[in-house]
Amino acid sequence: MHARRVRPSGQETRAVRRPTQFVSAATRRRPAAHAVTRDAASFAPDDLRRTTAAFSSAVLPGLGQLLNGRHRLARWFALPTLILLAVVTLFVATRSPARLFASVVSPSAMSALLMVNAIVLAWRVAAVLHAFFDGRYPVRAGRAGAAGLVLVLAAVVVPHGVANAWGSTAKSAFAQIFEGDGAIGPGQLVAAADRGPGNDERMNILVVGIDKTPSRSATLTDSLTVVSIDPVGDTATIVSLPRDLVRVPLVNGNLFGPKLNSLMAYADRHPEQFPEGGMRALEDAVGLLLGIEIHYYAQIDFFGFVKLVDAVGGVDITVKKSIYDENYDGLGVNPEGVRGWGVDAGPNHFTGWEALAYSRLRKADGESDFTRAARQQEVLLAIRDRIMADGGLLTNLPSLIEALGVFVITDLPTDRLPDLAAVAEDMGPDAVVRAVLKKPLIKTGGIDPVYGSIQVPDLAAILEVAKTLFPPPGEMPVPWPSPVPTTTPPASPAP
Numbered sequence: 001m002h003a004r005r006v007r008p009s010g011q012e013t014r015a016v017r018r019p020t021q022f023v024s025a026a027t028r029r030r031p032a033a034h035a036v037t038r039d040a041a042s043f044a045p046d047d048l049r050r051t052t053a054a055f056s057s058a059v060l061p062g063l064g065q066l067l068n069g070r071h072r073l074a075r076w077f078a079l080p081t082l083i084l085l086a087v088v089t090l091f092v093a094t095r096s097p098a099r100l101f102a103s104v105v106s107p108s109a110m111s112a113l114l115m116v117n118a119i120v121l122a123w124r125v126a127a128v129l130h131a132f133f134d135g136r137y138p139v140r141a142g143r144a145g146a147a148g149l150v151l152v153l154a155a156v157v158v159p160h161g162v163a164n165a166w167g168s169t170a171k172s173a174f175a176q177i178f179e180g181d182g183a184i185g186p187g188q189l190v191a192a193a194d195r196g197p198g199n200d201e202r203m204n205i206l207v208v209g210i211d212k213t214p215s216r217s218a219t220l221t222d223s224l225t226v227v228s229i230d231p232v233g234d235t236a237t238i239v240s241l242p243r244d245l246v247r248v249p250l251v252n253g254n255l256f257g258p259k260l261n262s263l264m265a266y267a268d269r270h271p272e273q274f275p276e277g278g279m280r281a282l283e284d285a286v287g288l289l290l291g292i293e294i295h296y297y298a299q300i301d302f303f304g305f306v307k308l309v310d311a312v313g314g315v316d317i318t319v320k321k322s323i324y325d326e327n328y329d330g331l332g333v334n335p336e337g338v339r340g341w342g343v344d345a346g347p348n349h350f351t352g353w354e355a356l357a358y359s360r361l362r363k364a365d366g367e368s369d370f371t372r373a374a375r376q377q378e379v380l381l382a383i384r385d386r387i388m389a390d391g392g393l394l395t396n397l398p399s400l401i402e403a404l405g406v407f408v409i410t411d412l413p414t415d416r417l418p419d420l421a422a423v424a425e426d427m428g429p430d431a432v433v434r435a436v437l438k439k440p441l442i443k444t445g446g447i448d449p450v451y452g453s454i455q456v457p458d459l460a461a462i463l464e465v466a467k468t469l470f471p472p473p474g475e476m477p478v479p480w481p482s483p484v485p486t487t488t489p490p491a492s493p494a495p
Contacts, residue, residue: 044142050132051148057127058156064131077127084120096425098388102417107178109414110171114164121160128152177408196295196413202473203229203420205412206283206294207380208264210301220261223359223376226286226294231419232473234426238380239469240373240436241286244455246445249288256285259451289457290466296412304407305359306332306352308383311400314351315382317358321345325364333357355379369455370438377434388424433477435469437462 049067057064062078065071092100104110132141132149141149197203209223221243228237243261250256256263260282267274267281274281283294300308309315324342332353333341341357342364350358359379362372441462445454468478 044138044140044145046137047142047145047148050134050137050141051145051152053134054128054132054149054152055155057131058124058152061124061127064127065134068131068134068136070134073130077123077130080123084116096388096421098421098425099418102421105174105178105417106414107171107175110167110174114167114171117160117163117167121157124156124160125153128156174414177410178412178414196416199419200232200473202292202470203231203296203416204287204292204294204470205229206286206297208279208282208297208299209305209376210299211261219265221264221282222261223373224260224282224286225373225376225380226290226292227380228292228470229420229423230473230477231423233431233476234423234428235431235433235477236423236427237469237477238377238432238434239290239466240377241289242369242373242437242442242455244369244451244453245289245442245457246448246451246454247456248285249459250281251284251288257451259454260285289459289462290470291463292466292470296410298408298410298412300408302331302356306356307407308400309350309352309355309379312383312386314349315355315379315386316347316349317355317378317382318347319343319345319358321366323358323361323364323367325361325367327363328357328361331356331360350379355382370436373436374434377436381432381434384424433469433479435465435480441465 053064053067055064056067057077060078061081062074062076065074065077095103104113128149132145132152133139205227207223207225207227208221209225211220211222224241224243226237226239226241228239230236241260243259245260247255247257248260248263256266258266263285264278264282266278268278271277279297279299283297287294322342322345324340326340328339328341330336330338330341341361343354343358359376360372361367361375362369437457441458443456443458445456448454465480469480471477
């Protein structure tokens with residue numbers, strides 16, 4: 001038998017202490033191990049891949065799922081998106097900017113677009129989150145991955161938020177334009193819709209410019225223009241009426257003795273005589289004068305006119321002759337208290353205030369209310385040209401909406417706007433006939449002791465001319481006065 005060797009007690013004590021010393025050293029190294037853990041939490045190995053997948057689904061829902069190898073889910077996320085993109089692309093590609101604008105100005109259309117915007121936002125956010133938290137990655141992302149996700153979500157949400165804010169503003173503006181700002185009630189809107197022409201009938205719109213400035217105590221309709229659109233022949237007739245017309249017929253068979261530009265305000269002050277309001281009374285009177293039915297109106301004041309012109313980037317007009325009116329009040333074009341304004345002959349680019357001055361001048365040499373009306377028509381057509389120009393409408397859309405929403409009121413139904421935009425685009429350069437009612441259709445009435453300078457209409461003569469200016473749909477209107485034919489000198493006899 002072998003005797004077991006017994007170590008001295010001192011050696012046993014040292015043998016027991018060695019493991020204790022090893023554990024203590026390991027414990028001292030634990031802070032370094034914790035530092036490695038914190039770094040791993042800040043930069044998880046899959047952060048870049050999952051952030052890339054999330055960003056891809058932000059660009060196109062389903063693309064991030066495809067990168068993650070989820071082919072069925074990629075199709076599920078991508079298919080609705082691709083269908084929507086195809087529909088939008090087709091819609092935009094087949095319409096000009098003017099027709100696009102005309103198609104969405106309805107408050108109901110804007111509501112639908114806002115709803116689509118919210119649905120698309122929710123769909124994109126869902127695709128981003130699904131791609132980022134895909135089951136192939138660890139449940140917990142690193143700090144870098146979390147920061148990447150926040151940036152991707154911000155890139156998705158911010159544009160939709162801006163679109164929602166812009167769309168809500170546009171919706172409010174359109175509602176104010178087409179529903180009025182207390183100017184007309186719901187009953188009158190229904191009546192306006194009932195008066196509307198058929199799709200193959202002339203549409204007659206009374207465009208009213210309100211002389212409303214800080215120095216004016218009364219609201220006067222100092223610019224009266226009838227725009228008649230023929231959707232069959234793709235033509236338009238623009239006729240301006242003098243503001244100083246008196247003795248204009250009313251629907252009750254009477255004549256309105258004061259100036260025509262005061263009829264709207266007078267009718268609004270006397271609802272017992274004009275229960276449908278001042279604007280309807282003015283529309284009826286102008287319609288009787290021209291022998292046509294006025295279907296709708298558009299009202300704008302001086303400041304709205306200025307905003308509208310500036311919103312489309314100004315207007316370009318070729319002035320036929322130099323004009324200078326030393327008595328012009330200088331509104332918007334001169335320092336306060338400085339009178340006078342003029343323009344040189346030739347091509348001119350007018351800002352809003354300059355276009356207003358050009359439209360208001362009437363006391364320069366050779367100028368009058370009749371020549372001023374013709375210049376107002378030039379500006380009206382110049383605005384149309386700027387709006388219809390490719391890209392011009394969309395470029396200035398926010399400021400245009402602001403100008404229209406604040407300063408323009410109309411009872412024109414929004415569902416007719418796409419048709420009007422189509423006709424405006426299809427019109428040839430000679431498809432617009434312009435006329436200003438003047439001598440011999442209008443006779444100077446001198447100075448009335450009550451109303452001042454007046455113009456007296458020849459009602460029968462005006463009705464005869466109006467028949468040629470507003471012919472049946474499909475027929476070309478005849479200019480008035482008829483253009484003077486150019487005479488060609490007789491050829492010399494042959495020797």
